[in-house]
Amino acid sequence: MSGTGSTPALAGHIEVRDLCIRFNARDTTVDAINGVSLNVQPGEFVSLIGPSGCGKSTLLNAVAGFIEPSRGTVLLDGQPIRGPGSDRGVVFQQYSLFPWMTVRKNVEFGLKMKGIPRSERERQARTLLGLTGLLSFENHYPDQLSGGMKQRVGIVRALATSPQVLLMDEPFGALDAQTRVVMQEILTNMWQRLRISVLFVTHDIDEAVFLSDRVYVMTARPGRVKAELAVSLPRPRTSEMTGMPQFQAMVRTIKRLIREESLAAMGGELTESGLVGLSTEIGPQGVGSIL
Numbered sequence: 001m002s003g004t005g006s007t008p009a010l011a012g013h014i015e016v017r018d019l020c021i022r023f024n025a026r027d028t029t030v031d032a033i034n035g036v037s038l039n040v041q042p043g044e045f046v047s048l049i050g051p052s053g054c055g056k057s058t059l060l061n062a063v064a065g066f067i068e069p070s071r072g073t074v075l076l077d078g079q080p081i082r083g084p085g086s087d088r089g090v091v092f093q094q095y096s097l098f099p100w101m102t103v104r105k106n107v108e109f110g111l112k113m114k115g116i117p118r119s120e121r122e123r124q125a126r127t128l129l130g131l132t133g134l135l136s137f138e139n140h141y142p143d144q145l146s147g148g149m150k151q152r153v154g155i156v157r158a159l160a161t162s163p164q165v166l167l168m169d170e171p172f173g174a175l176d177a178q179t180r181v182v183m184q185e186i187l188t189n190m191w192q193r194l195r196i197s198v199l200f201v202t203h204d205i206d207e208a209v210f211l212s213d214r215v216y217v218m219t220a221r222p223g224r225v226k227a228e229l230a231v232s233l234p235r236p237r238t239s240e241m242t243g244m245p246q247f248q249a250m251v252r253t254i255k256r257l258i259r260e261e262s263l264a265a266m267g268g269e270l271t272e273s274g275l276v277g278l279s280t281e282i283g284p285q286g287v288g289s290i291l
């Protein structure tokens with residue numbers, strides 16, 4: 001594991017510079033993101049939020065090394081990212097566990113790929129499973145687990161190789177509201193202990209504010225950075241903080257920013273007095289139901 005207690009993280013600095021990603025389909029091109037610059041400092045928790053289709057997953061996939069930039073660069077600790085690597089753990093919304101492997105074998109997989117001897121990888125996997133309350137399920141198969149447990153295994157598996165960076169793409173998107181809140185608390189506790197850098201994609205504004213040190217709000221496609229907000233809530237975070245005025249104020253600000261972008265993408269515009277531009281097409285009630 002990368003670090004414990006208050007040891008400051010030294011690695012895991014992500015820098016995205018003027019990143020553009022264009023997809024070429026058969027007879028069209030799609031500019032998914034255009035000129036994105038952002039950073040994640042070592043040990044920082046940063047979220048990306050924005051209207052649907054603004055390129056959040058594309059950006060995360062570029063940092064993971066699954067997609068090459070059309071222009072611009074993505075650096076990890078000063079080195080250009082040239083492909084996937086064990087220095088970056090990835091967790092997706094779909095649990096992506098191997099269904100034919102037990103929980104422990106799933107967690108051991110990355111360690112096996114790194115050539116760690118069997119007894120050592122078994123020891124490491126059991127330690128991580130113990131930290132997340134999953135040790136008694138080590139011999140279960142994924143389809144014997146609840147969604148929240150599967151995603152805990154997914155996170156443990158991503159952390160098993162001691163990455164400097166954890167990349168998470170809507171990891172709790174498939175979970176019910178209660179499980180989601182519990183998972184957020186588990187994640188923030190684990191992150192606080194490990195001090196690794198996290199880049200987290202979500203649609204959920206409360207989730208972004210609750211978990212993050214900073215939040216980047218993206219524009220509608222092609223995605224750019226519309227705003228960067230620092231979250232000043234103290235650590236460790238607790239669920240009671242969601243009732244604090246500064247939490248609520250930040251949620252309102254982000255909601256407004258995303259709403260502006262969603263409207264702009266639909267050809268409308270937000271004014272002091274209300275909505276214009278869309279009303280002739282679908283009427284104010286229609287707009288309210290969309291947003």
Ligand SMILES: Nc1ncnc2c1ncn2[C@@H]1O[C@H](COP(=O)(O)OP(=O)(O)OP(=O)(O)O)[C@@H](O)[C@H]1O
Pocket residue numbers: 023024025030031032051052053054055056057058059203221
């Ligand atoms: N492989 C691909 N080929 C062509 N277009 C793609 C590809 N991947 C993504 N896109 C397009 O790029 C744009 C950005 O997609 P992306 O999934 O990154 O957005 P997102 O912000 O994560 O969306 P959502 O919030 O709905 O999950 C979309 O218009 C999408 O259709």
